[in-house]
Structure formats: C-alpha cells, structure tokens
Amino acid sequence: MSSDNRTPAIIARNLTRKFGDFTAVDNVSFEVAQGEIFGFLGSNGSGKSTTIKMLTGLMMPSGGEGIVAGFDVSNNPEAVRGSIGYMSQKFSLYQNLTVMENLRFYSDVYEIPINEVNSGISGIIDRLALHEYKNKLARDLPAGVRQRLALGVSYIHKPNILFLDEPTAGVDPSQRRVFWDWIHDLSASGITVFVTTHYMDEVEHCERIGLIDKGALIALGSIKDLKIETAGGLPVQIYASGKNQKLEIPNNIVAEFNLTLVQNKYKAILKSENKLNELKSKLEASGLPFKVALELPCMEDVFTLMMKSGDAR
Ligand SMILES: Nc1ncnc2c1ncn2[C@@H]1O[C@H](COP(=O)(O)OP(=O)(O)OP(=O)(O)O)[C@@H](O)[C@H]1O
Ligand SMILES: [Mg+2]
Structure with missing residues (x-):
C-alpha cells in the first residue's frame, strides 16, 4: 500500500454520481481509518451501493474524489480493485458450482499462489462454518449460508480493505453473529471494513457510521457522538x-x-x-x-x- 498507517484507508471528498439529471450520490465526504468498521446506512435507493461502486473502482464518479488504499478511484481504478475485497449486494457466486468449486475458482481469479490455496480455503471454511456445505451447489444453499460463502469469497485474496454491501441481507438474526464475529476479527487484525446494512441492531457493531438519505450524507460519527448530537x-x-x-x-x-x-x-x-x-x-x-x-x-x-x-x- 502506498501510504503509512495513519493515512485513512478510505477517503471520499465531495463524491458525486449523476444518472442523467438525477443525482444518486450528492457531494458525500467522509474518511475511514485503517482497521475501522464503518457502517454505511440508508433506506432503499439512498445511494449506498452507488457510493460503494465508486469507491471500489467499478463506477466512475461524476464529481469529487475517492482515495482508497492510497489510490485515486478515478485515475487508478485497477490499483484500487487490486487492493480491496468486495462483496456485492447482488449475487456474485456461480450457482452451478459447489462451495469448494466457487472458492477454488475465485482463488484462481485472484491468482493465489498454488501452495496457499488449500490453507486459504480451509481457513474460510472453518471461520464461516461452511464444512457441511462444502460439496453443495451454491444454488441449493440456504440464504444465510450463501451470504457466508459470498463473504468468504470477498476475502479469498486477503485484502486490507473490505467493502461489504448488505452482507447480512435476508440472513436470520441468529445467524448474523457469525458474520459480525468474523468482521470483528478482521478489524482487530488491522483490516478496514466498510459495510452497509438495513438492520438497525447491527449498527452497534460499527465503530463509526454514516447515514445517507436521498444521496446526501446527513450524519457521520461514532454511535455515542450521534446519540449526544440528537439529544x-x-x-x-x-x-x-x-x-x-x-x-x-x-x-x-x-x-x-x-x-x-x-x-x-x-x-x-x-x-x-x-x-x-x-x-x-x-x-x-x-x-x-x-x-x-x-x-x-x-x-x-x-x-x-x-x-x-x-x-x-
Ligand atoms: N445505473 C443506474 N442508472 C440509473 N439510476 C440508477 C443506477 N444505479 C442506481 N440508480 C439509482 O440511484 C439511486 C441510488 O441507488 P443505490 O443502488 O445506490 O441505492 P442503495 O442505497 O444501494 O439502495 P438499496 O438499499 O435498495 O440497495 C436509486 O434511485 C437508483 O434507482
Ligand atoms: Mg444497495
């Protein structure tokens, strides 16, 4: 990474995205420190996924600036994509491949050295409790397990920064614990996690949060700061x-x-x-x-x- 450990992992400065006349993300600015769990919240259509797509180098901003892992998302999107993991809101798995086959396929895509593939995959299988599903086709997995596999796939190349777009959508509250335990472990080992969610109770897992409404950032801070501000x-x-x-x-x-x-x-x-x-x-x-x-x-x-x-x- 081309930055020291005090440089924020993610910087958005007046980040803007328009679709024709419609402004989906409007002058959004925030920073996420290295190793932080940053929760990005907002109702349907508020601009969460569009912000993530710009910060992961998948969509060009119409204005403003995004710096991720020290790279500019507009000028150097390939370098950004090479430095991050991304779990998209839409299904990113191959439905006709098994759990193991998906993990092997993505290990290939990310060119994981051959001697590290097996240990990397078993680490993910263990941590995300996927053992009993190893040989099941992705399309036959229950929603919670499928999301766990997609989460594992996003981390297969051990990036320093992870973008998770609604990782727990449709997952039973009792099963969401596995996701958050893992996210906390990752953060404790210095990995930055940018995560969107609709579930209010999950906010408590985040160190800082941003609230986006109709494309504009209307609140930013730690949970305690926001509570104090409101009161x-x-x-x-x-x-x-x-x-x-x-x-x-x-x-x-x-x-x-x-x-x-x-x-x-x-x-x-x-x-x-x-x-x-x-x-x-x-x-x-x-x-x-x-x-x-x-x-x-x-x-x-x-x-x-x-x-x-x-x-x-
Ligand atoms: N490619 C596109 N072309 C036109 N409009 C788009 C496009 N992508 C997103 N939008 C619009 O931009 C707005 C923000 O969409 P976005 O997907 O970022 O919201 P979101 O907060 O992720 O919503 P959700 O919670 O439903 O996932 C929405 O009104 C959406 O319809
Ligand atoms: Mg979305």
Whole structure:
C-alpha cells in the first residue's frame, strides 16, 4: 500500500454520481481509518451501493474524489480493485458450482499462489462454518449460508480493505453473529471494513457510521457522538444509591448544572463529558451517596430524528 498507517484507508471528498439529471450520490465526504468498521446506512435507493461502486473502482464518479488504499478511484481504478475485497449486494457466486468449486475458482481469479490455496480455503471454511456445505451447489444453499460463502469469497485474496454491501441481507438474526464475529476479527487484525446494512441492531457493531438519505450524507460519527448530537447533549439522571434513600442535592449545584427534580431523580442535559465529570466530583465532595445514569436515545430514534431534520432542509 502506498501510504503509512495513519493515512485513512478510505477517503471520499465531495463524491458525486449523476444518472442523467438525477443525482444518486450528492457531494458525500467522509474518511475511514485503517482497521475501522464503518457502517454505511440508508433506506432503499439512498445511494449506498452507488457510493460503494465508486469507491471500489467499478463506477466512475461524476464529481469529487475517492482515495482508497492510497489510490485515486478515478485515475487508478485497477490499483484500487487490486487492493480491496468486495462483496456485492447482488449475487456474485456461480450457482452451478459447489462451495469448494466457487472458492477454488475465485482463488484462481485472484491468482493465489498454488501452495496457499488449500490453507486459504480451509481457513474460510472453518471461520464461516461452511464444512457441511462444502460439496453443495451454491444454488441449493440456504440464504444465510450463501451470504457466508459470498463473504468468504470477498476475502479469498486477503485484502486490507473490505467493502461489504448488505452482507447480512435476508440472513436470520441468529445467524448474523457469525458474520459480525468474523468482521470483528478482521478489524482487530488491522483490516478496514466498510459495510452497509438495513438492520438497525447491527449498527452497534460499527465503530463509526454514516447515514445517507436521498444521496446526501446527513450524519457521520461514532454511535455515542450521534446519540449526544440528537439529544442536544448528555442526558443524565442522578439518584440516591441506596434503595429507600432520598437524594438532596445542594441548591448551588442544582443551579450550576441546571438540574430538574422529577420523582426523586435529578435530570439534566449536560454539554460535555467534562461537565459530567465536574458534576460527579462536586457531588462526591459533598459526601452524598449517589448514582448517575446516562439516558441516551436508541439508534432508531437517532435515525428517525436525523431523517426528519434532513426532510426539513
Ligand atoms: N445505473 C443506474 N442508472 C440509473 N439510476 C440508477 C443506477 N444505479 C442506481 N440508480 C439509482 O440511484 C439511486 C441510488 O441507488 P443505490 O443502488 O445506490 O441505492 P442503495 O442505497 O444501494 O439502495 P438499496 O438499499 O435498495 O440497495 C436509486 O434511485 C437508483 O434507482
Ligand atoms: Mg444497495
């Protein structure tokens, strides 16, 4: 790779794609650090796959810039394609080949050295629990297994960056664990994973997320950052630590932190973690036995609110 380990693995700057008069991806900018799991979310037709196709060198941007693994997607798409793995949203497997035959076929396509093919394939078979399906035709596999095989195929040449377009689409919640366990392992070993999903509960697996709506990026950040942004700060509750105890916070602290007393609990929206730490140390200094709970909104609420404010623009 032509970059050191601080260079972002993926950079999009004002990335734009038009189809005639229609703008499918509109001035989208973000960066993904090496080894990060970046979740890209949005409803049907919002522009996720089009963004991925531009960043994987499969579709030319109409404007802006994409740099992946240090290569420009417009000027050097072959170098980009050679540095990444890509699991497309559409079926990428050969239906009339078995699981093993698909893995061997793609090992050939990626010119994996002959002495590494068998160990590479068994690694994938083991990690993605494909043993019992080895000799089954791809077209006869249950949806979850088929997606697992497609995921394995995208990693057959051990790229440093993986683009996964809805890898768990149609997969049973109980089976999605295998995907995410593997994605976490890959990320822990330094591999960057750019992944799209429709499932809100999967967002929690991502270190940072981008939310795209009608081609525009309307939110970007860590889950905690987005929750804080939506709540307008850190919503906290402070209450007595003992079961039947009542907490009485001195007036000067109540006034300073704008605390409101609701049914034996003090509530406030604090501007930052620093403010929260300040409040905690003042309460500790006053010798009162207390507990603090954060009341951050759930991701579902975050998205609903962000989509609504997107509509208002
Ligand atoms: N080749 C094309 N020609 C014309 N319009 C296209 C083309 N590819 C995509 N579009 C349009 O661009 C928009 C974004 O499509 P895209 O496939 O990127 O969305 P998506 O977020 O991946 O959706 P989904 O969740 O359904 O996969 C859609 O309105 C789609 O119809
Ligand atoms: Mg798509």
